[in-house]
Amino acid sequence: MKISAKAMVVSVMLLGALALAACGGSASSGAASGALEVGTDGENLAYNNVALTAKAGEKVSITFKNNSSAQSHNLIVVNGGDDVANAVNDAAAEAGDAAGYVPADGADLIAHTALLAPGASETIEFTAPAAGTYSFVCTYPGHYGAGMKGVLTVN
């Protein structure tokens, strides 16, 4: 009698835990409101989406998919236009392969993926900066120069 009462209490607690877990699952939709997707344009040294938009202050996510079957790529959103992108690209070359051609986080970087192997993808999240235009580039040597870049416009 005592044991079955105990078992009953345990079952009720388990049900409660399950209900809580279910609630937590549906309530935790912390997904970014601005969910953007960018891939590589097949094997080309280019992105398949070069014009992204976001609202200042909103949470943005960019899912970058490397569609190449042979080439590694990354995606770095820089804090400015081509001049900043050039500086970041130079710093990336100095950082080298071991750093995934990503310079140390600093004022020039808003967000970045790692250097992604062929077929890999990564989602990065950040808060959209002030209104303006921001370049995003691949800093694998030669890619930015070949035109692997796009623009994030923040309104």
Ligand SMILES: [Cu+2]
């Ligand atoms: Cu690239």
